[in-house]
Amino acid sequence: MTFNDATAKGTLHVTLTRGGHTVAxxxxxxxxxxxxxxxxxxxxxxxxxxxxxxxxxxPHTAPRTIVVTPTGPF
Structure with missing residues (x-):
């Protein structure tokens, strides 16, 4: 996974959910x-x-949260 900001650093945590249940x-x-x-x-x-x-x-920065939800068929 890459970020647009090349100076981004830290720890990334990802949760994949479906129907309110954690899948991965x-x-x-x-x-x-x-x-x-x-x-x-x-x-x-x-x-x-x-x-x-x-x-x-x-460290020393507020966490940034991004939520991705698809809209419509793929």
Whole structure:
């Protein structure tokens, strides 16, 4: 995963949910705007809407949260 801001650094935590249930969780270290994300599956998932929540945190700065929800068919 890459960020537009090449100076981004810290820890990235990702949660993938569907129907209010956590499907997968992951984390990565971010250096120079690049993160190698590793995720673990928590439950099986079928078709349907999902939500990805990403939280980037670093020392001495407030955490930044991004929520991605698809709208419409792919």
């Amino acid at each position: 969780v992951g984390q990565a270290s971010v250096r120079q705007g690049i993160a190698d994300l590793t995720m673990r599956q928590r439950r099986r998932v079928s078709r349907g809407g999902w939500r990805m929540t990403m939280v980037l945190s670093a």
